[in-house]
Amino acid sequence: MxxxxxxxxxxxxxxxxxxxxxxxxxxxxxxxxxxxxxxxxxxxxxxxxxxxxxxxxxxxxxxxxxxxxxxxxxxxxxxxxxxxVKSGKGAGPLRVNLGILDSIPKSIAHELVIAAYAIDDCFVSVMEAGSEELLGDLKSHRLDLVLTNSHAPLTSKSGLFSRCVADLPVVVYGSKKYAPLRKNFPDSINGQPFILPSFHSKLRHDLEHLFKRNRLTPRVIGESQEIELDKRLALSGHALIAMSSYRTEPFVEDGKLIKIGVFEALREQIWLTGVKMHVVNPIAAQLLETFSLVEHA
Incomplete structure (x- = not known):
């Protein structure tokens, strides 16, 4: 033999x-x-x-x-x-490895981590990266779950399965000086400075399609995959931004950054993806079954 x-x-x-x-x-x-x-x-x-x-x-x-x-x-x-073996109960808290798409708002990632802690005593490891890298690590079992803004590509051999955990409106935000743009929105954004998500983001493609379909012509002055940077540039008055409305940050809640309008025809979905395993991580399995986000105004 x-x-x-x-x-x-x-x-x-x-x-x-x-x-x-x-x-x-x-x-x-x-x-x-x-x-x-x-x-x-x-x-x-x-x-x-x-x-x-x-x-x-x-x-x-x-x-x-x-x-x-x-x-x-x-x-x-x-x-x-x-x-x-490493995550066995006898060796200490169960380990849960989470992958978060780098363009997902930190408030959403925070909710997923808190939900894991609420299930049982555990050690949570969080990695941020692009979608392709995260799904690769999920397939190779370096990650237990991945949180992204698109459905994972499914094939008979991938072993991946996804569930939509949120369906959120996309809102345009700006500093107070852009308050007059609330009137006649969305046509009012024509010619106005706008920062788009980076090209790898699904939201970027959805926005560009919406602009083309509705003949909207904002003046795009940049792109970024870092939401925190986008919000700070909007706060300083440099441009308008578009993002999902989940749990707006304090500077939105206190009025420093204001809502200009909602793209009624556009939604951003958040997906939680797992992979078939012979030994199931019970916390990851429960998150995949029950975790969801409730939209906040």
């Missing part, structure tokens, strides 16, 4: 995931020649080539794709096993 060398399998898995021998070698801090030897030994064990080296780019063969799928599951289960 042939035994698999799991070091060789992991090297193959990383080469396939990184897309090149050079990138995998840098990540593993090994020479390309060493990796090539290890890969050749794995191919000899399999009795078939795993990569098509006749093409300009390193491409998986049919057998390579099958091996890669199995390797992905093997190492995913390994990570899950380690996390399950």
């Amino acid at each position: 042939a035994w698999i060398n799991y070091h060789h399998l992991y090297y193959f898995y990383l080469i396939a995931r990184e897309g090149s021998m050079a990138k995998a070698a840098r990540r593993l801090r090994l020479s390309q020649s060493t990796l090539s030897i290890q890969l050749r030994q794995l191919e000899e064990l399999m009795g078939q080539k795993l990569f098509d080296r006749s093409k300009q780019n390193l491409m998986l063969t049919g057998t390579g794709r099958v091996v890669y799928d199995y390797a992905s599951e093997i190492f995913r289960l390994g990570n899950e096993m380690l996390e399950a």
Whole structure:
């Protein structure tokens, strides 16, 4: 009976995931020649080539794709096993790893963390990043849940499932000097300075579509993925901003930043996404089932 060398399998898995021998070698801090030897030994064990080296780019063969799928599951289960052992009740509070899209308002992220603490004694770790990075970490079980503003792409192999936890109106805010724009909104924003979310944000694309559909022509002077910066620029009077209305910050509540108008045809949804696991994190499972946000005026 042939035994698999799991070091060789992991090297193959990383080469396939990184897309090149050079990138995998840098990540593993090994020479390309060493990796090539290890890969050749794995191919000899399999009795078939795993990569098509006749093409300009390193491409998986049919057998390579099958091996890669199995390797992905093997190492995913390994990570899950380690996390399950580390988060065992006997070792202390259960650990919950949350991923938060960097453009999600901090008030919403705060609600998710508080909800986790309300379920049971736990240690909460929060990571902020872009959607692609967060979903990648979720699939590899480095995260238990991810909070984003879009539904996760679902495939038969992804194991991901999402639930909408909020459906929020999108509001235009500005400093007090923009109060006259409340009249004849939204046409009143034509020609006015406006800061949009960055291009990777779903809200950015929704706003641009709304502007085009309604022939609105605000003067876009910048873009940002940091909501706190947007609000401070609006507070200083430099521009208008658009964001969901959930739990407005104190400087909105005290009147320093005012509501100019609501885009009635536009909503921002917040989605909580989990991934199928053999060992279920009970706090993450309950959050995915019950967590929701109630809109505040």
